[in-house]
Amino acid sequence: MQTEEQLLVKIGSTIKSERMKNGLSQADLAEQSNLHKNFIGMVERGQRGATIASLQKICLALGISLGEFFQSLNL
């Protein structure tokens, strides 16, 4: 099993690629998920762990479910 740091980096980079697939900036995603832009940046860089509730908001804004998100990560 990966370390917690590796998990956060993996989650962050997936959020970033999904965000870019949707043509959204970090500010767009922050607005649509009702979270702070700096928080989105830190989560994408793996510097901060999102709670499940925050991750659900992010996934909702990206148009994917938490299930699909983690399936895509093979987690």
Add this chain to the structure above:
Amino acid sequence: MQTEEQLLVKIGSTIKSERMKNGLSQADLAEQSNLHKNFIGMVERGQRGATIASLQKICLALGISLGEFFQSLNL
């Protein structure tokens, strides 16, 4: 979208039912996921939110992936 409290209760009750399906006590699950028994209890009651890393450990001990876990919750 449900409130954060509702989300935590939903996650907790699913962990409990999966644990019981596996015939595990909270102490067993705590040991197998390398988390504290009290923490498992609070998460199951929805009183505490598990981080994604902790939830991954719990799911691993229950023999399911995070993807399957959230798919089963329709989240």
